[in-house]
Amino acid sequence: MSDPILLTIAVLGGTGKEGKGLAYRWARAGYRVLIGSRTPPKAVDAAEELSMMLGGQSHIVGLGNFEAAEQADIVVLTVPYSAHRPTLESVNDVVQGKLLIDVTVPLVPPKVSKVQMPEAGSATQEARAILGKDVEICAAFQNISHQHLLGDDNVTCDVLVTGTSKDARAETIKLVEAAGLNGWDAGPIENSVVVEGLTSVLIGINKKYGSTHAGITITGVKKQATD
Amino acid sequence: MSDPILLTIAVLGGTGKEGKGLAYRWARAGYRVLIGSRTPPKAVDAAEELSMMLGGQSHIVGLGNFEAAEQADIVVLTVPYSAHRPTLESVNDVVQGKLLIDVTVPLVPPKVSKVQMPEAGSATQEARAILGKDVEICAAFQNISHQHLLGDDNVTCDVLVTGTSKDARAETIKLVEAAGLNGWDAGPIENSVVVEGLTSVLIGINKKYGSTHAGITITGVKKQATD
Numbered sequence: 001m002s003d004p005i006l007l008t009i010a011v012l013g014g015t016g017k018e019g020k021g022l023a024y025r026w027a028r029a030g031y032r033v034l035i036g037s038r039t040p041p042k043a044v045d046a047a048e049e050l051s052m053m054l055g056g057q058s059h060i061v062g063l064g065n066f067e068a069a070e071q072a073d074i075v076v077l078t079v080p081y082s083a084h085r086p087t088l089e090s091v092n093d094v095v096q097g098k099l100l101i102d103v104t105v106p107l108v109p110p111k112v113s114k115v116q117m118p119e120a121g122s123a124t125q126e127a128r129a130i131l132g133k134d135v136e137i138c139a140a141f142q143n144i145s146h147q148h149l150l151g152d153d154n155v156t157c158d159v160l161v162t163g164t165s166k167d168a169r170a171e172t173i174k175l176v177e178a179a180g181l182n183g184w185d186a187g188p189i190e191n192s193v194v195v196e197g198l199t200s201v202l203i204g205i206n207k208k209y210g211s212t213h214a215g216i217t218i219t220g221v222k223k224q225a226t227d
Numbered sequence: 228m229s230d231p232i233l234l235t236i237a238v239l240g241g242t243g244k245e246g247k248g249l250a251y252r253w254a255r256a257g258y259r260v261l262i263g264s265r266t267p268p269k270a271v272d273a274a275e276e277l278s279m280m281l282g283g284q285s286h287i288v289g290l291g292n293f294e295a296a297e298q299a300d301i302v303v304l305t306v307p308y309s310a311h312r313p314t315l316e317s318v319n320d321v322v323q324g325k326l327l328i329d330v331t332v333p334l335v336p337p338k339v340s341k342v343q344m345p346e347a348g349s350a351t352q353e354a355r356a357i358l359g360k361d362v363e364i365c366a367a368f369q370n371i372s373h374q375h376l377l378g379d380d381n382v383t384c385d386v387l388v389t390g391t392s393k394d395a396r397a398e399t400i401k402l403v404e405a406a407g408l409n410g411w412d413a414g415p416i417e418n419s420v421v422v423e424g425l426t427s428v429l430i431g432i433n434k435k436y437g438s439t440h441a442g443i444t445i446t447g448v449k450k451q452a453t454d
Contacts, residue, residue, distance in 0.1 A: 186428045202445075205411055
């Protein structure tokens with residue numbers, strides 16, 4: 001199912017730095033990418049910018065969030081936490097039966113280096129509560145600095161993937177790898193608190209140690225052994 | 228304050244694998260170490276075993292948990308989650324004014340690879356609720372495989388340290404380094420859910436990828452720069 005030729009990925013909030021970086025990497029890998037925005041002309045601009053970066057050989061289109069979600073096979077949500085619920089409610093009907101990858105981190109300013117999860121336990125579990133059981137939902141990419149994505153550098157930060165089923169996590173890990181990153185199955189959706197919360201920990205580490213793109217890697221595992 | 232000669236560390240539950248490994252490393256670094264157990268003769272045996280491993284040059288004594296906590300400057304809790312509350316309640320009076328380092332992971336069998344935090348938010352916050360505001364509390368060492376500790380190998384797993392104050396975290400990081408490990412200030416006690424929950428994620432990764440000692444390292448930070 002992950003054959004790039006057959007799959008269309010919508011990146012909602014795709015004009016932001018994180019979303020644009022992911023869109024760039026998936027388009028580079030040959031996927032059809034729809035950049036969604038609340039302001040469609042901005043999505044069109046972002047799509048043109050990325051197309052130029054990729055030498056015009058890619059398929060990237062800018063649309064409104066709803067249209068992008070409607071036309072996609074896989075929907076990726078990269079919005080600030082304040083737009084999380086309204087964006088999900090606005091696309092609820094057209095994401096049913098699809099895979100949604102939630103990149104949202106529920107940061108609560110001004111203390112963004114303190115973990116402060118919503119009542120549902122995490123943003124991803126909140127998405128689950130809004131969209132219901134017919135949408136497979138994964139959390140991923142929360143800990144990747146956007147500075148790494150919009151370019152061709154190797155990224156020394158792994159991606160932890162949690163989600164509603166093993167198959168959904170495997171599908172998401174394929175997209176992680178297509179983006180040139182290293183993904184790990186980090187377990188059920190209840191574990192999303194770790195993946196999302198780690199972002200606050202890394203923001204705090206950046207602040208304390210004077211860095212700008214702290215990340216994590218998993219050690220002690222030879223991945224090829226059984227996977 | 229961290230001069231080994233002046234400091235006594237109690238390791239409650241120190242006859243378990245994790246506690247024994249930490250006791251070994253701190254004794255090796257020159258700290259006075261008290262191994263505590265609910266069954267004092269077991270603590271005495273463990274202390275003798277470690278003393279032999281260290282060639283008799285170390286100061287390690289086995290005691291009951293209460294006596295160990297009473298005589299120590301810093302108290303480290305390495306018990307299974309089922310013993311977390313009763314152990315804390317039993318030493319409450321004698322840890323007041325001290326630093327407590329909580330190594331407990333609130334695993335809920337049989338689904339130990341699923342994050343299931345107590346109502347307080349994490350085991351460390353539960354300890355805070357039990358002991359009150361006069362005890363500084365840090366979370367640390369949850370993600371280190373015990374197989375790494377009871378020996379002299381370099382450990383390629385970093386230690387995330389959360390806690391009630393910056394000073395308490397700095398003090399704990401000194402003990403992390405004394406144990407031959409690399410520690411990071413991971414922020415306030417509310418972030419303990421990430422540190423503790425990561426253990427379930429790593430257990431799941433071990434299971435899925437056929438490994439036995441998955442860990443994490445922080446990437447993208449030159450620690451020496453500002454610390």
